Amino acid sequence: MFKNKTVIITGGASGIGLLSGRCFAKQGANVVLADVNEDALNEKVAELVAEGGRVIGIKCDVKNYEQVLAVRDQAIAEFGSIDILLSCAGGNECRILNRHEDFPDMPIEVYDWGIDVNLKGPFYFAHAVMKQMVRQQSGVIINIGSVTGEEGDKTGMAYPTAKSGIMYGLTRSLALYGAKHNIRAVCVTPGPVLTRPGMANMTTLMDRAGEPQEIVNMILFLASDKASFITGTNHVVDGGRLIVPRPWGSSK
Ligand SMILES: NC(=O)c1ccc[n+]([C@@H]2O[C@H](COP(=O)([O-])OP(=O)(O)OC[C@H]3O[C@@H](n4cnc5c(N)ncnc54)[C@H](O)[C@@H]3O)[C@@H](O)[C@H]2O)c1
DSSP: OOTTOEEEEETTTSHHHHHHHHHHHHTTOEEEEEESOHHHHHHHHHHHHHTTOEEEEEEOOTTOHHHHHHHHHHHHHHHSOOOEEEEOOOOOHHHHHTOOOOGGGSOHHHHHHHHIIIIIHHHHHHHHHHHHHHHHTOEEEEEEOOTHHHHOOSSOOHHHHHHHIIIIIIHHHHHHHHGGGTEEEEEEEEOSBTTSGGGGGSOOTTSSOBOHHHHHHHHHHHHSGGGTTOOSOEEEESTTGGGSOOOTTOOO
16 A cells, blocks of 8 residues: 555654554555664664565654754655655653652653653654655655643643644644645544553543554554545544543543
């Protein structure tokens, strides 16, 4: 389905990004995995290449615009186009940096990290690839949101702030800009997904967390020509989590 298409995937060394890369590669795409974790990246790229994929890995911190530009340039040099951008790199700053202070006591650097990775990262990448997509007069940009962007979070506050920003402001703005150039922009918003065991006990209407493949199925559909009339929209894949009544402030 994606023969001769080139996809850049941030956060491609793990979880939803990695599985997306594997699926795109199996369907004939050229895959560029970008991730800050160089060891995991090298290991996973080797696996995907051994499986027959046309895959390269580029170490990149999405917070660093120079490194983002380098990914863009290397993707074009290697494969000649950028057809799909999938911005997966992200995570809640409190979980990833292991900080548990109350909101007013949290060092601002922790929130800076959350905003920089989860909001600026997808913004930087969309900005970096847009000129190439305009040149091609085609492209698809897929951001990854989170139900936390709808719910909020009492302490890890940069994460929901950033996620709502990309689910709505960024995705819609990119769709507005891209429409006249045949460039679509969409967001996929997961509920709890089993990329780590901790998600297994989270509330959903279906009484289970999602499998990574259930998120990737939506990503693959939106990236494909089957979704040719879909742009500017947010696509929630959450097992019904957002319609389950829960105690005020519960993050479970
Ligand atoms: N797993 C869930 O339950 C869930 C729920 C809602 C939303 N999401 C979102 O889905 C996306 C993928 O989540 P996942 O569960 O697959 O996560 P994951 O932790 O398995 O993968 C995230 C990847 O991003 C990379 N990364 C982190 N910071 C980076 C940076 N500064 N630059 C480049 N790469 C960086 C990590 O090294 C890792 O490989 C994230 O944006 C996350 O917020 C996940």
